[in-house]
Amino acid sequence: LKRRTVGIFGVGAIGGSIALRARRGGATVIGFDRDAAALAQARRLGAIDAVTEAEEASRDVDILFTAAHLEPTLKEIERLQIAPGTRANLIVDVASVKLPVVRAAARLRNFVATHPIAGTEQSGAGAARADLFEDRPWVYVRSGDEELDERARGFIESMGAVPLEMAADEHDRAVALTSHLPQVVASCYATILRAADDDAKRLAGPVARELLRIAGMSFDMWRDILRANAANIEPHLRCLAAELQTAAAALARDDVESLASLFTR
Amino acid sequence: LKRRTVGIFGVGAIGGSIALRARRGGATVIGFDRDAAALAQARRLGAIDAVTEAEEASRDVDILFTAAHLEPTLKEIERLQIAPGTRANLIVDVASVKLPVVRAAARLRNFVATHPIAGTEQSGAGAARADLFEDRPWVYVRSGDEELDERARGFIESMGAVPLEMAADEHDRAVALTSHLPQVVASCYATILRAADDDAKRLAGPVARELLRIAGMSFDMWRDILRANAANIEPHLRCLAAELQTAAAALARDDVESLASLFTR
Secondary structure, rough: OOOEEEEEEEEOOHHHHHHHHHHHOOOOOOOOOOOHHHHHHHOOOOOOEEOOHHHHHHHOOOOEEEEOOOHHHHHHHHHHOOOOOOOOOOOEEOOOOOOOHOOOOOHHHHHHEEEEEEOOOOOOOHHHHOOOOOOEEEEEOOOOHHHHHHHHHHHHHHHOOOOEOOOOOHHHHHHHHHHHHHHHHHHHHHHHHHHOOHHHHHOOOHHHHHHHHOOOOOOHHHHHHHHOHHHHHHHHHHHHHHHHHHHHHHHHOOHHHHHHHHHHO | OOOOEEEEEEEOOHHHHHHHHHHHOOEEEEEOOOHHHHHHHHHHHHOOOEEHHHHHHHOOOOOOOOOOHHHHHHHHHHHHHHHOOOOOEEEOOOOOOOOHHHOOOOOOOEEEEEEEOOOOOOOOOOHOOOOOOOOEEEOOOOOOHHHHHHHHHHHHHHOOEEEEEOOOOHHHHHHHHHHHHHHHHHHHHHHHHOOHHHHHHOOOOHHHHHHHHHHHOOOHHHHHHHOOOOHHHHHHHHHHHHHHHHHHHHHHHHHHHHHHHHHOO
16 A cells, blocks of 8 residues: 555545555545544544545545445445546445445446445444454455456455455345344344333343444434345344244243254354 | 352352452352362362362351352252251352242242342353452342341442342343343344355354354253243243334335334434
8 A cells, every 4th residue: 555545535433444554554545524523533533644625535546435324425436427537446435235336336437346344333533443354354346357356355455354255235135134134133122121121221231232332323324224225134134033933932832942943053 | 258258059150250259358269069170170260269069068158159050059049948057147149030049048048149240151160250240230139137138238249249139020020131032132143144154154243243152152051041031031022023023014115214213322
């Protein structure tokens, strides 16, 4: 990344972490965020070198990142397609659902759809960490241009992450199970726990607290994800509900032994 | 705890943590475990001063702890009722369900039913830590003898924990929600995830990994808990299943907005 210029659109927890890591690798980082306070914070935290306008952030950079939520990412892709004006030879997004992104970016040159699998339940540049992606998988969707894909893999590796090639629909089915289902479960569980009395809440053990922590995430982010990936999430929700009903029935008929298989490591 | 002798029946993660903390406070700790390897390990780790027979561990002690799973705890309580032979002026258990314990110990002198709310998904003395209970709630069920309860509170505080008085049935309803429901959810979720392909598993984020970690707990321990508290757990399972079905239906009709209330902090 030495002597490269990286433009980052959206300097929250993910964008900020990319910025910190890129700077550590010797890059100059230009940041933009619709939220002026977020932008100022990223500057204060030393995540970005220069603060600029959206157009400028995309024009004079070698690598361009759109690190916003899904809907702003789709809008930014559209803007770049209408008014390219960037010399970047690698444009990357990090949204949590890939099929809508790949479809939206069909005519965008040098674009690779990606998704770093790194947990940040906190949002904002304050939650950014240069080592957020260290040894974590970072999914990318093959662009069809092997040279471009190689640049994307190189960038992912420069972030400390492990490139993992997946098809967009395959990725969306997988995260429905590994990320979106747990999020809805946590949110439903938190809703039930909130209705309980205070003494019950004081007894929350590590699992309950982890579920509550996740349930506190922003609906602004999750609205887009749930809508975009509804078709993949819905069957998993029904499947888990059926498993819980089966377990409830086993408890009701004092047949705890039939639950043993659930506890297989 | 200075110059007191504490007997601990069951030197796993919880019993071992009590032992470490009691020794740090100046007590002499005598340990017993049906599992000879566990006993040897606790000795090796310095959690206990003396290793002994069950009868001996209960005879010459000031405070007696049964820190085993639910069924062995009930058996030990029965043994102590039949053949008291202990000079302990405080006998305490730490099982996860309290109503069966309180009922079994109805005629046991100096007994207080308790439950430390401290997470140890790992088992065995190797997982013991002197600070496991630090600032965590530790439930006790009033015995009816105020002086005895005061001794129990004193011991709980000497463990670094915060005494929390609850009725046995109230406790069992609360942990059904805060501990037992999450455990079954985690186990059902893990069952679904295990059936997925390997790439999906690699995408497991922090929530999924936390659920998998919990799901790996021993059925030997959970069998007793689920059976003893089935009546309290079953309605919560049905309630959560219904919430998941409602969420699934909302996704199916593209009504993500109706899920906003699930994300209230």
